[in-house]
Amino acid sequence: MQARFTFRIAHAALIAAFSAGLCGSAIRGQAETPDGHAALPKAAYKEVVDDYGRAVRIPQPVQRIVSLAPSLTETIYALGLQDRLVGDTDYCDYPPDAQKKTKVGGTINPNLEQIVALRPDLVLVTKNLNHIETVQALENLGLASYATDTHTVHDIISSTERLADVLGASEAGLSLGASLEHRLADLQQRLSGIPPRRVLFVVWSDPLISVGKDTFIGDALRWAGASSIVESSQDWPQMNLEEVVRLQPEFLVFAASHGDSVEASFDSVAERPGWRGLEAVRQRHFATISDAVNRPAPRIVSAIEELARQLHPEAFAPPAEDPIDRKSPISPAPSTPSQPHGDTNESREFCVCAH
Amino acid sequence: MRPLTLSRLLGYCAMLGAVLFVVVVIALKMGAVPVSLYGLGHDLIRVAFRQSSQLSTEYRLIIFDIRLPRILLAIFVGASLSVAGSGFQALLRNPLADPYVLGVSSGAAVGAILALILEAHVALSPAIAVVFTPLGAFLGAALTVFAVYLLGRREGEIDTPTLLLAGVISASFLSAIIMFFMSTLTGGNYHGMAFWMMGDLSTPIQPLLGWILRVGFFVAAGTIYMTSTDLNLLLAGEQEAMHLGVDVRRVRVVVYIAASLLTALAVSVSGAIAFVGLLVPHAMRLLFGSDHRVLLPTAALGGAIALVVADTLARTVVSPSEVPVGAMTALAGAPLFLYLLRRRAL
Amino acid sequence: MSSSARHFAEAPQLNADVRLSVEQVSYAYSANPTQAPLFTLEATSFQARPGELVAILGPNASGKSTLLKLVAGTLDPLSGRVLLNGFATHTLPPRTRGQRIAMVQQESPLLFPSRAWEFVLQGRHAHGRSLRFESADDVLIARNALAQVGAEHLSDRWMDQISGGEKQRVILARALAQQPLLLLLDEPTLHLDIGAQVDLLATLRRLAAANRYTVVVVTHDLNLAGQYADLVALFQKGKCLRVGTPAAVFHRELLEQVFQTSLTVELGSSGRPRVSLPSAP
Numbered sequence: 001m002q003a004r005f006t007f008r009i010a011h012a013a014l015i016a017a018f019s020a021g022l023c024g025s026a027i028r029g030q031a032e033t034p035d036g037h038a039a040l041p042k043a044a045y046k047e048v049v050d051d052y053g054r055a056v057r058i059p060q061p062v063q064r065i066v067s068l069a070p071s072l073t074e075t076i077y078a079l080g081l082q083d084r085l086v087g088d089t090d091y092c093d094y095p096p097d098a099q100k101k102t103k104v105g106g107t108i109n110p111n112l113e114q115i116v117a118l119r120p121d122l123v124l125v126t127k128n129l130n131h132i133e134t135v136q137a138l139e140n141l142g143l144a145s146y147a148t149d150t151h152t153v154h155d156i157i158s159s160t161e162r163l164a165d166v167l168g169a170s171e172a173g174l175s176l177g178a179s180l181e182h183r184l185a186d187l188q189q190r191l192s193g194i195p196p197r198r199v200l201f202v203v204w205s206d207p208l209i210s211v212g213k214d215t216f217i218g219d220a221l222r223w224a225g226a227s228s229i230v231e232s233s234q235d236w237p238q239m240n241l242e243e244v245v246r247l248q249p250e251f252l253v254f255a256a257s258h259g260d261s262v263e264a265s266f267d268s269v270a271e272r273p274g275w276r277g278l279e280a281v282r283q284r285h286f287a288t289i290s291d292a293v294n295r296p297a298p299r300i301v302s303a304i305e306e307l308a309r310q311l312h313p314e315a316f317a318p319p320a321e322d323p324i325d326r327k328s329p330i331s332p333a334p335s336t337p338s339q340p341h342g343d344t345n346e347s348r349e350f351c352v353c354a355h
Numbered sequence: 356m357r358p359l360t361l362s363r364l365l366g367y368c369a370m371l372g373a374v375l376f377v378v379v380v381i382a383l384k385m386g387a388v389p390v391s392l393y394g395l396g397h398d399l400i401r402v403a404f405r406q407s408s409q410l411s412t413e414y415r416l417i418i419f420d421i422r423l424p425r426i427l428l429a430i431f432v433g434a435s436l437s438v439a440g441s442g443f444q445a446l447l448r449n450p451l452a453d454p455y456v457l458g459v460s461s462g463a464a465v466g467a468i469l470a471l472i473l474e475a476h477v478a479l480s481p482a483i484a485v486v487f488t489p490l491g492a493f494l495g496a497a498l499t500v501f502a503v504y505l506l507g508r509r510e511g512e513i514d515t516p517t518l519l520l521a522g523v524i525s526a527s528f529l530s531a532i533i534m535f536f537m538s539t540l541t542g543g544n545y546h547g548m549a550f551w552m553m554g555d556l557s558t559p560i561q562p563l564l565g566w567i568l569r570v571g572f573f574v575a576a577g578t579i580y581m582t583s584t585d586l587n588l589l590l591a592g593e594q595e596a597m598h599l600g601v602d603v604r605r606v607r608v609v610v611y612i613a614a615s616l617l618t619a620l621a622v623s624v625s626g627a628i629a630f631v632g633l634l635v636p637h638a639m640r641l642l643f644g645s646d647h648r649v650l651l652p653t654a655a656l657g658g659a660i661a662l663v664v665a666d667t668l669a670r671t672v673v674s675p676s677e678v679p680v681g682a683m684t685a686l687a688g689a690p691l692f693l694y695l696l697r698r699r700a701l
Numbered sequence: 702m703s704s705s706a707r708h709f710a711e712a713p714q715l716n717a718d719v720r721l722s723v724e725q726v727s728y729a730y731s732a733n734p735t736q737a738p739l740f741t742l743e744a745t746s747f748q749a750r751p752g753e754l755v756a757i758l759g760p761n762a763s764g765k766s767t768l769l770k771l772v773a774g775t776l777d778p779l780s781g782r783v784l785l786n787g788f789a790t791h792t793l794p795p796r797t798r799g800q801r802i803a804m805v806q807q808e809s810p811l812l813f814p815s816r817a818w819e820f821v822l823q824g825r826h827a828h829g830r831s832l833r834f835e836s837a838d839d840v841l842i843a844r845n846a847l848a849q850v851g852a853e854h855l856s857d858r859w860m861d862q863i864s865g866g867e868k869q870r871v872i873l874a875r876a877l878a879q880q881p882l883l884l885l886l887d888e889p890t891l892h893l894d895i896g897a898q899v900d901l902l903a904t905l906r907r908l909a910a911a912n913r914y915t916v917v918v919v920t921h922d923l924n925l926a927g928q929y930a931d932l933v934a935l936f937q938k939g940k941c942l943r944v945g946t947p948a949a950v951f952h953r954e955l956l957e958q959v960f961q962t963s964l965t966v967e968l969g970s971s972g973r974p975r976v977s978l979p980s981a982p
Contacts, residue, residue: 052481090676104675108546109557111675113417114387131547132474136485137559141420238538356818356844356856358835448812581832588823592809597775599879600799600827645813648832 048166051127051149051159052135058144059121062167066120068110069129072148072163073098074297076124079164079172087118094292094299112137122146124163126296150296152219153304157181160298180301184223187308190315196227197311199287200239200249200280205269208239216296224307225315226253245277251311252278252286255293255303287311364649371656375430378660382426382667387674388417424565428624429556429666429680430659431568433631435621437639437658438576440632441650442614445586446607447519448593453633454618457503457522459496460627461529463619464552466495468536471544486561489623496619499525504611513607515593554628554681556666564624571620575613576655582606583647590645628681630688631658631665637695720915721749721883725781726771728764742767744781745941747934751882751913754906756926758950759936760960765919768936769887772917773802785883799827803876806887808868814861817871821846824878846877850904866897873901877908884914890922898922902929923960923976927951935959947974 044060066087067073073092076085087102089110102118105111107129115123115138123138127149138145146166150156157177164173201221203209210230211217221228229247230237254265266288270281280286287310292299309316384390398418439454447456455461470491474484503525507518533552540548550557560568585606588596597603618632639653665683672678726745729738742764749755757765770776772783774790783790785801793801803824824846825839835843847853852870855863860871869889876884886905890898902918902925909916920926926933927947934944937959943950951974953966967975 053478054481106676108550109555109677111387111670111677112421112559114675116413116416116421117388119413131558132481132484133488133558136481136561139481140559140561141416234539356840358818358822358840360834450812584826584831584833588826590812591820591823594775594806595804595809597795598773598799598802598804599823599875600796602795640813645815646819648834 046166048146048162050145050147052132052147054147056144056146058146058166060168062121064118064120064122065167066104066115066118066123067092068104068123068134069107069126070094071129071295071297072124072126073101074295074299075160075163076167078176078298079160079167079169081167081169081172084167086120087115094295108134110134112141115143116141122167124148126150128296148296150216151214152216153184153223153300154219156216156296156298156300159296176298180298183301183305187223187225187305191225191308191312194225194312194315196222196225197250198229198247199226199251199253199311200229200244200247201253201255202269203236203255205265205272208241208244209236210239211235212237216300217293220293220300220304221253221307224304225312226251226307241274241277245274248279250280250285252280253307254286254288255291256288257291359646359648364652367643367649368652368656371653371660375656375660375663378663378667379426379430382663383418383422385667385671386417386422387670390414390418421559424559425556425666425670426663428560428565428568429662431572432556432621432625432628433635433658433660433662434576434655435568435572435617435658436628436632436662437635437654438572438579438651439614439617439621441636441647441654442579442586442610442617443632444636445589445647446610446614447515448590449519450637451633452519453630454614454621455526455627455632457518457615458499458525458529459615459618460622461526461533462499463492463496463622464533464548464627465529465536466498467492467551467623468533468540468548469495471540471548472536475544486564489560489564492623493619496615496622499529500612500615500619512604513611515607518611550679551626552681553679554626554684555679556625556662557670557677557679560624568620568624571616575616575620576651578613579610579617580648580651582610583651586610586647587645626679626681628662628684630684630692631661634688634691634695635661638691641695641698718750719748720751720786721755721772721917722784723747723772723781724784726768726778726783727780728767728771728776729779730767740764740767740939742771742939743941745934746781747932747941747944749915749917749932751915752910753931754909754916754918754929755932755934756930756947757917757919757934757936758921758923758926760921762938763936764939765921765936766887767939768934769804769885769917769919772883773804773885774798796827799879801881802883802885803879803881804885804887805872805876805889807891808872811860814859816856817847817852817858817860817863818843818856820860820871821875821878824875827879842880843874843878846874847871849877849908850874865892866894869893869897869901873904877912882915884909884916886916886918888919888921890920890925898925905929923951923956923964927974927976948972951976 045057046060048056048058050056063084064086065076065081065084067076067085068089070089070092073085073088074094076082077095077098082097085098085101087104088098089107090103090105091107092098092101102114104114104118108131120143123143123145125135125145125147127147130147135145135147146163148159148163150159157180160180161170161173161177164170164176199221201211201217203211211221211228212230212232212234213228214233215235218228218230229244229249230239252266252269266284266286269275275281287307289303289306289310290299293303293307380392380395383395384392395418398414402419436454440452443452443454443456444450446452467488470488473491474487479487503518503522504513506521506525507513509517537545537548585596585601588599588601589603589606591599593603621628635658636650636654639650639657643649643653661684662680665687666680669678669680669683724746726742728742730740731738745768747755757768759765767776771778772790774783774793777791790798790802821843822835822839825835825842828839829836844853844856847856850870850873852867852874855867855871860868863871873889884905889901893901905916905918906929908914918926918930930947932944933947933950935942935950935955942959943955948968951966953964956964956966956976963979965977965979967977969975
């Protein structure tokens with residue numbers, strides 16, 4: 001009597017285990033067909049190595065692209081390839097046209113179903129923002145993906161050129177790259193001989209978070225003629241306010257986020273206890289740049305220029321003007337516009353042709 | 356007097372099995388990409404007859420490569436957590452016990468964070484990197500289980516109150532370590548880790564891990580099931596159980612290891628999903644009684660149902676974005692907990 | 702395990718009549734191995750036959766419960782041994798112990814309520830394989846056990862909804878369902894009124910005779926022990942002062958010394974002693 005019971009249970013359990021196993025393997029078997037999951041069978045492939053070190057086979061030509069990072073979306077628009085962009089993330093908001101593309105969710109856990117439904121030839125990811133699990137999942141689904149990884153401004157430019165090459169638009173890439181290099185070289189020339197300003201880049205004020213020196217933002221600061229007082233090799237180090245007061249940066253740098261006026265956010269920060277110990281707060285020495293600085297995309301060069309103008313207005317003023325008194329609040333030199341979201345900046349980014 | 360019979364047990368299981376089937380079919384239908392039920396049925400038949408090449412590729416990918424594996428994952432994670440919860444509630448003789456009370460999930464989180472940090476410094480191919488975190492989590496969990504076992508003994512054998520204390524303190528300690536390490540993680544990883552800690556089924560797992568989870572579930576749950584009648588008696592009191600012929604010492608060790616294994620496996624692949632392991636056993640007790648011969652299988656099925664429902668909601672309410680499934684189970688779990696409390700079922 | 706195998710092998714039947722043989726059993730408990738023991742039970746011996754009721758008598762903290770646990774085999778003796786049909790109880794595997802020895806003690810509170818019949822069926826656990834459904838035989842035995850304690854009408858009631866006395870009866874029924882050789886009870890009359898106390902002891906005597914149990918009851922109630930026990934072991938502060946029939950043990954000076962109060966002992970018509978308090982001045 002009892003033996004029969006145990007036998008039955010064991011029997012049932014074995015059957016259940018087998019069915020689960022069979023289910024699993026059958027499912028796998030069905031789905032693992034040879035490559036060519038994209039919409040139309042492609043004749044040609046390009047083999048490239050992405051920033052993960054993977055050898056990736058990308059079907060050519062690439063006509064349907066899904067971007068899983070806002071910076072990559074911006075880059076595609078900068079290269080003039082936006083017609084090929086079929087899907088991007090919820091956070092891809094620049095240029096405004098990108099908001100009209102089909103959304104596939106966030107950057108950390110994008111909706112794989114939605115991506116598959118868009119039948120992309122290529123999915124673009126970044127090593128920094130996206131997760132390796134997403135990359136592996138895309139690989140398992142037979143979707144080609146290409147990952148970028150940028151730590152310096154030069155990385156951004158070369159990465160853009162390589163991406164353009166992968167997408168079959170090398171000329172546009174080289175042209176854009178050259179234009180960006182030109183602007184950087186021009187900036188460097190203007191700032192040559194001028195000592196850099198010591199700054200603190202404020203990512204978040206409570207807790208106080210800044211950027212590390214090995215990030216592309218850290219590099220961007222250097223290009224703008226700024227020297228970050230943060231020495232950390234962490235990407236987003238949390239700073240001790242006392243230490244910051246001891247180091248006394250000359251300027252606080254904020255990246256404008258949507259909706260807030262930077263003036264208001266500076267004031268709210270200045271009100272907080274302890275911050276008045278900073279000379280930069282008492283003297284209202286703050287600089288604001290567009291949040292383009294947060295994205296490793298071509299637009300970062302504009303943000304660099306913006307910051308440089310605010311930190312070193314004397315390098316941009318026409319030679320006849322008097323040097324501006326250091327004590328007065330910094331304002332951008334009147335002849336050049338530097339609104340964080342000015343339209344003129346946008347149009348400059350769209351056009352790949354030389355300005 | 357109506358003692359339990361095999362037919363009654365199978366009847367309960369069949370009932371829940373039918374509910375699970377319906378829930379799975381509905382879950383297959385729902386998602387960012389809608390699927391019709393009729394079309395689905397038609398296509399499943401085609402698949403069964405190996406004519407799947409007639410389906411559109413994207414459709415096949417979505418159903419079989421994305422949705423079905425995810426549903427399967429939810430089934431086994433939900434079942435594992437519920438059985439583990441039942442086991443711990445019996446082992447610790449405490450209705451508030453859940454699979455995480457002895458620190459298994461905290462240990463897994465520490466392991467996962469360490470794996471993430473290590474990954475950043477060592478270049479790994481994606482194929483290896485994706486199993487790195489679950490592996491780290493599992494190791495962290497296993498070490499914690501071992502440590503708590505050592506700490507929870509008195510005179511060489513598990514002492515229930517000591518075990519509970521050791522587990523709770525370990526969990527707190529490990530949580531502090533987690534907070535410390537979280538502050539060193541960078542943006543994307545930080546969010547990913549936070550997501551993981553809330554419980555997340557959105558990341559597809561490697562097929563090998565899925566296999567390990569399934570096999571591990573049957574082995575560990577089966578082992579606990581073998582002690583069902585012992586657990587029934589254990590609930591009457593440890594001294595009493597001993598006098599009634601239960602080898603209390605052996606049962607404690609077996610249930611501890613098996614329930615911890617179930618929890619470790621589940622948490623390694625999906626993070627710490629809340630409330631499932633605590634409430635499903637109570638709900639099943641309310642419906643079917645406290646006899647573990649019935650409770651364990653029905654808890655497994657009930658947990659599977661609960662998690663599939665929660666996960667389907669998690670991935671459809673704010674489509675194409677997602678809510679972590681742990682948030683869904685907590686949202687539903689807390690009111691349910693209060694309801695059970697009022698009905699004095701706890 | 703090897704030592705218990707040895708015990709099984711070398712168990713001689715000293716006296717075919719004797720079921721329970723407590724031989725020079727002693728115990729010591731200290732919180733810290735290096736410190737002197739907090740509590741000692743000195744070497745104790747007695748024997749009991751099937752059908753007999755033994756009372757372990759003494760004031761509080763005299764070592765009675767410890768002795769009971771040693772008899773049950775859940776504590777290992779420091780020296781000496783307890784033999785049940787020739788087998789040392791502390792070497793019995795849990796399953797075998799559950800088939801031969803049943804213990805009735807103050808219950809831990811139930812975590813999840815169960816019905817009385819479920820409760821009694823637990824007594825059948827030691828018989829048969831661990832994971833199984835209860836057979837028709839098991840059900841019959843359980844029903845029978847409830848009948849023997851007069852609790853059949855409680856069969857479908859929830860355990861947390863019956864009175865203390867009724868619960869006591871169901872617990873006893875569970876012990877009977879084990880079909881033991883040895884039935885042990887630890888202060889079973891503590892929370893019962895006089896009627897229930899008499900009822901319980903009478904039932905125990907009846908069952909011992911009918912089912913050939915050997916019953917060992919721990920109590921501090923002198924008259925119940927005197928009235929119902931075949932054998933009395935008198936304890937004081939961990940030392941067994943005397944073992945014998947009630948008439949042999951109940952001597953006024955001895956009892957007054959143990960219980961620290963003046964008493965009178967009379968011999969009743971049945972040959973059993975009755976203890977009473979002296980009249981108030």
